[in-house]
Amino acid sequence: xxxxxxxxxxxxxxxxxxxxxxxxxxxxxxxxxxxxxxxxxxxxxxxxxxxxxxxxxxxxxxxxxxxxxxxxxxxxxxxxxxxxxxxxxxxxxxxxxxxxxxxxxxxxxxxxxxxxxxxxxxxxxxxxxxxxxxxxxxxxxxxxxxxxxxxxxxxxxxxxxxxxxxxxxxxxxxxxxxxxxxxxxxxxxxxxxxxxxxxxxxxxxxxxxxxxxxxxxxxxxxxxxxxxxxxxxxxxxxxxxxxxxxx
Amino acid sequence: xxxxxxxxxxxxxxxxxxxxxxxxxxxxxxxxxxxxxxxxxxxxxxxxxxxxxxxxxxxxxxxxxxxxxxxxxxxxxxxxxxxxxxxxxxxxxxxxxxxxxxxxxxxxxxxxxxxxxxxxxxxxxxxxxxxxxxxxxxxxxxxxxxxxxxxxxxxxxxxxxxxxxxxxxxxxxxxxxxxxxxxxxxxxxxxxxxxxxxxxxxxxxxxxxxxxxxxxxxxxxxxxxxxxxxxxxxxxxxxxxxxxxxx
DNA sequence: ATTGGCACAATGGTCCAACCAATTCAGGTG
DNA sequence: CACCTGAATTGGTTGGACCATTGTGCCAAT
Numbered sequence: 001x002x003x004x005x006x007x008x009x010x011x012x013x014x015x016x017x018x019x020x021x022x023x024x025x026x027x028x029x030x031x032x033x034x035x036x037x038x039x040x041x042x043x044x045x046x047x048x049x050x051x052x053x054x055x056x057x058x059x060x061x062x063x064x065x066x067x068x069x070x071x072x073x074x075x076x077x078x079x080x081x082x083x084x085x086x087x088x089x090x091x092x093x094x095x096x097x098x099x100x101x102x103x104x105x106x107x108x109x110x111x112x113x114x115x116x117x118x119x120x121x122x123x124x125x126x127x128x129x130x131x132x133x134x135x136x137x138x139x140x141x142x143x144x145x146x147x148x149x150x151x152x153x154x155x156x157x158x159x160x161x162x163x164x165x166x167x168x169x170x171x172x173x174x175x176x177x178x179x180x181x182x183x184x185x186x187x188x189x190x191x192x193x194x195x196x197x198x199x200x201x202x203x204x205x206x207x208x209x210x211x212x213x214x215x216x217x218x219x220x221x222x223x224x225x226x227x228x229x230x231x232x233x234x235x236x237x238x239x240x241x242x243x244x245x246x247x
Numbered sequence: 248x249x250x251x252x253x254x255x256x257x258x259x260x261x262x263x264x265x266x267x268x269x270x271x272x273x274x275x276x277x278x279x280x281x282x283x284x285x286x287x288x289x290x291x292x293x294x295x296x297x298x299x300x301x302x303x304x305x306x307x308x309x310x311x312x313x314x315x316x317x318x319x320x321x322x323x324x325x326x327x328x329x330x331x332x333x334x335x336x337x338x339x340x341x342x343x344x345x346x347x348x349x350x351x352x353x354x355x356x357x358x359x360x361x362x363x364x365x366x367x368x369x370x371x372x373x374x375x376x377x378x379x380x381x382x383x384x385x386x387x388x389x390x391x392x393x394x395x396x397x398x399x400x401x402x403x404x405x406x407x408x409x410x411x412x413x414x415x416x417x418x419x420x421x422x423x424x425x426x427x428x429x430x431x432x433x434x435x436x437x438x439x440x441x442x443x444x445x446x447x448x449x450x451x452x453x454x455x456x457x458x459x460x461x462x463x464x465x466x467x468x469x470x471x472x473x474x475x476x477x478x479x480x481x482x483x484x485x486x487x488x489x490x491x492x493x494x
Numbered sequence: 495a496t497t498g499g500c501a502c503a504a505t506g507g508t509c510c511a512a513c514c515a516a517t518t519c520a521g522g523t524g
Numbered sequence: 525c526a527c528c529t530g531a532a533t534t535g536g537t538t539g540g541a542c543c544a545t546t547g548t549g550c551c552a553a554t
Contacts, residue, residue, distance in 0.1 A: 014537070039505060050538045052299065055506085056306055063310040064336045071506045072546030082340050088422035089311045090335040090415065093327055100333070103413045106361060114357030166350045168339060172419060175335040261508070286534060297509040302535085318535045319517030497554075507544075514537070523528075 014049055018057040021047055026081045037067070037075045064089070090175065098235040104176040105231065109224045111173055112157070116204060116220035118164040120213040127163040128209050134159045135205050148194035150181065156201060160208070193234070196226035261296060265304040268294055273328045284314070284322045311336065341426050345482040351423040352478065356471045358420055359404070363451060363467035365411040367460040374410040375456050381406045382452050395441035397428065403448060407455070440481070443473035 044051040061067040068078045138152040161169040200223035207215035291298040308314040315325045385399040408416040447470035454462035
């Protein structure tokens, strides 16, 4: 049963109106990621709009990653939806070369340093305990596998970003991470990619625990610098390989 | 005349195929931002696909900001298109309260400082000349209007970001600006909003022209700090007004 | 009772043909 | 020459039809 929150659409720009109505429906119904939306035909009927228009609106949400469509099954919510959310589609020309990865690192440098500062300024005892817990998990994984573990590493950083009190850090840096890891999986021929960053996780934590923003910034910068070095090494390796295969 | 680059589509996922064909067409034809694409009907015909499918594909590009549609006129390229471009759609839970605006400023602090550093490191003579030109335009507008002019201000910063050589700075900060300006239009009751930031534009330029990254970072931070102060003043004003209207 | 396969309904994907609404522009009119 | 006007162009919307995939429940074989 569709709740009465869905009501006919009247103003201009039909698909925008459909999206607005859909936001109201999702929030009103308290739908969470993974939940299924009404079928296109149902939405079209209740909003007094053609199915084509509903599809156009859903296509837009799909492109933004808010929704996932499965033929024969339905349309599913993929992310939280709020009334005031802002969409920021980032497009990077030629995303698979050295320069593009370097660009994501430049963003991370600025953002992670700032997040570390804010984190050190605002962390409560509970926050620090949580971050230390994530740090320990990461360190254990490191010793077991003799190398960085992407998931545990990300969890640690995530705890730092969340403690900064600013959700934007997490979202933007997450996008940079995703792009980076899309190629990190086959780390440009560099064994132990990220290995050098390991010790700086603890020094960063220490600075945060000591509530020393300046030191936290410094350690965050050092951490990124090691990743930058790895990337440069990888690019050099790649160049060498190309030369060899050419010969 | 449509060049033979457009050829019928055959494989699965029709709209994806349409987009691929469109990339080939745009690059092959050497289309640049502002240029007009073939009409939907033409594309549908040449790609042997229904107009609905073409529209679905164009809707996706539109949502990514690659293309702009004008009813009765046509569909226009809005950004450069390359075969390897990478999309990272971000959606931010932007509220309209003081805290959310403060969050955008924290992002800007990290990013604008970093951009200033890179700009100072990489600026050529031509870059510096362009930035100075934008600066002068902004200063003139300031003296004429006795206050900051949002457009000219943005143009100046844009020149700085572009000189950084990293397109992500422009894209991300632009989103933060948009969020900010949504409420800057009625600047929280603060007269002369942004006024205090004026002198730091020239000091920032001087640092860049002197190729002094450290100084550039410092001036960028000072500039953001003045905006932060304005915002805090505005929030205080707003609180006072609310109290008064309650009484 | 369990399992495997099959038919059917539900759902997203595509297509078509028409019409609406905004824009553009050529041609006419003052 | 300036201005209006109407037709052609182009994106926006509609309704209806059919296709492809998925989910489900029934039924038969084991």
